[in-house]
Amino acid sequence: MRLLRLTLNQVRYENKAFWRSPAAAFFTFVFPLLFLFITNTIFGSGEMELPGGTASVSNFYVPAIIAFSAISTCYTNIAIRISYAREQGLLKRVRGTPLPSSAFFAGRIIHACLVAILLVIIIVVVGAVLYDVDVPTNTLPAFLLTLAVGAAALCALGLAISALIPNADASPAIVNASILPLLFASDIFIPLDNAPRWLQILGDVFPVKHFSEALQASFNPFETGYGFEGFALLVMAAWGVAGLLIAVRFFKWEPRH
Numbered sequence: 001m002r003l004l005r006l007t008l009n010q011v012r013y014e015n016k017a018f019w020r021s022p023a024a025a026f027f028t029f030v031f032p033l034l035f036l037f038i039t040n041t042i043f044g045s046g047e048m049e050l051p052g053g054t055a056s057v058s059n060f061y062v063p064a065i066i067a068f069s070a071i072s073t074c075y076t077n078i079a080i081r082i083s084y085a086r087e088q089g090l091l092k093r094v095r096g097t098p099l100p101s102s103a104f105f106a107g108r109i110i111h112a113c114l115v116a117i118l119l120v121i122i123i124v125v126v127g128a129v130l131y132d133v134d135v136p137t138n139t140l141p142a143f144l145l146t147l148a149v150g151a152a153a154l155c156a157l158g159l160a161i162s163a164l165i166p167n168a169d170a171s172p173a174i175v176n177a178s179i180l181p182l183l184f185a186s187d188i189f190i191p192l193d194n195a196p197r198w199l200q201i202l203g204d205v206f207p208v209k210h211f212s213e214a215l216q217a218s219f220n221p222f223e224t225g226y227g228f229e230g231f232a233l234l235v236m237a238a239w240g241v242a243g244l245l246i247a248v249r250f251f252k253w254e255p256r257h
Helices: 002-019 022-043 058-087 090-095 101-131 140-164 168-184 197-205 207-219 230-250
Strands: 047-050 053-056
Touching: 002 022, 002 101, 022 058, 022 101, 047 058, 053 058, 058 090, 058 101, 058 140, 058 168, 058 207, 101 140, 140 168, 140 207, 140 230, 168 207, 197 207, 207 230
Parallel strands: none
Antiparallel strands: 047 053
16 A cells, blocks of 8 residues: 555656646647647548548548557657656665655656546547547457557656666657657558558567557447457567566666766
């Protein structure tokens, strides 16, 4: 019970710190919505082939931007904020307090997931109201499970990459360089149906494409089953475990000099 109480206190602290940084909060929510508006403005009037039939391109971009939102909050933000906290000596001070390390990291991860959930709700509502995209019903369990597994894996990978970042100034460049190419190779910004074979294979190796495709399956209006993508979930879970092991092995509490 004590650990749970300390974790909840850390979540409240993270929430206050997040909203007291208006610029960070603004761009966390505005960027995904901006991409949603841009992609649907440019491509939304067209149609594309989905498993089972033809539908509006918006049925592709809404779950794709949901994946992008989870990546931004659970991977990019965690990695950069942890790097800055290390550089500022915050991690070193936290380790010298009675607060357990597990409560500190759990607080950060839970808060990132809560922000992601809020952003996902906003995107789903915007997609339904503005672009007439059906909200998942029979595939809702698959959607929620995919979101949970993907968010957990991304948080673990965010901690892993933060362990490899040499200093805070390098964190935005390293984190963005590690994720931006994958966004274009993973069915996030551009459908890759006609992409070169090598690019498709590259996307298949990493969890981002599996995350996006699993979410798209749950948004497919022609889906007759429950929308579960077992292989995609397995790949994301494997990457999450690998990220956690790297974070445990290489994570540093003190700044590198």
